[in-house]
Amino acid sequence: MAEYQIFSDGACDIGFAKAKELGIGLIPFYISIDHETYYKEIQEISLEEYFRYMTEEKGYPKTSLPSIQDYMDAFRPALEAGKDIICITMTRTLTASLESAVTAKSMLEEEFPHAQIHVINSWVATGAQALLLMEMARMQKNGKSLNEVITYAEKAREDARIHFMVGDLSYLEIGGRIGKVATISAGLLKIKPIIILKGGEISAGGICRARKKGLTQIASITAKHFKETGENPAHYIAMPGTNTIWDDMDSFYALLQETVPGMEFLPPFQIGATISTHTGPGTTGFCFVKKYEYYHI
Structure with missing residues (x-):
């Protein structure tokens, strides 16, 4: 049975330290506080700076979703290591992050025809998305298969x-x-x-x-x-x-x-x-x- 890697966009708010602990790959959203230059959330601009702009300067920041290339760059090392992939994204009713991930999947499937790449709309965001990921990682740690984790994600998002x-x-x-x-x-x-x-x-x-x-x-x-x-x-x-x-x-x-x-x-x-x-x-x-x-x- 092939190994698999769990991914998520940054809307899950699980944090990079916790994600690393659980073996989850994160693809962050972008933030702009000047409406011109965008930075990867947490990696290139801290939440402290972001919230200071909102609360002290009464500013209205902007966000931008991860690009297709961002997803490809995140997925490729796992695929090169022979792993399959399952990625959940923030609900598509609030962002097009899912579409970026699906396009990246299609492009990478041509390069890695024998790999399984599954992209799932979580139907939620932020903490609920993080909890889904924690359960998925716990399943992986307990020896559950990729298909079992996919089945769980598709059932749990309903509840x-x-x-x-x-x-x-x-x-x-x-x-x-x-x-x-x-x-x-x-x-x-x-x-x-x-x-x-x-x-x-x-x-x-x-x-x-x-x-x-x-x-x-x-x-x-x-x-x-x-x-x-x-x-x-x-x-x-x-x-x-x-x-x-x-x-x-x-x-x-x-x-x-x-x-x-x-x-x-x-x-x-x-x-x-x-x-x-x-x-x-x-x-x-x-x-x-x-x-x-x-x-x-």
């Missing part, structure tokens, strides 16, 4: 969820994505929409004006989800995340643990530039993904 609160609606408006949430007049931009990302689509989960109330709503939406689906929280792995506001994360973490007891919680993570560019500083949410054992693969 993966992100419930989050937008930090500043003006970033959605400037990025042209406000229509995906709701039709809201400019005079109401101080509200904080609660958004649900599932199955590759975003929908409105509610609105609030105060951050504390928004965090409570996220917990309530999560409890409602498990009540309506009948799913067992103990079958899931989860983690909360934020981009710039950390002082209330301990209380939010405790609230979530109380809301969905039995769920395995990982430490809070930092939401990166790819999502934050469109949601603004103060974005905070909760991501959860079903563990692979409960699909009986």
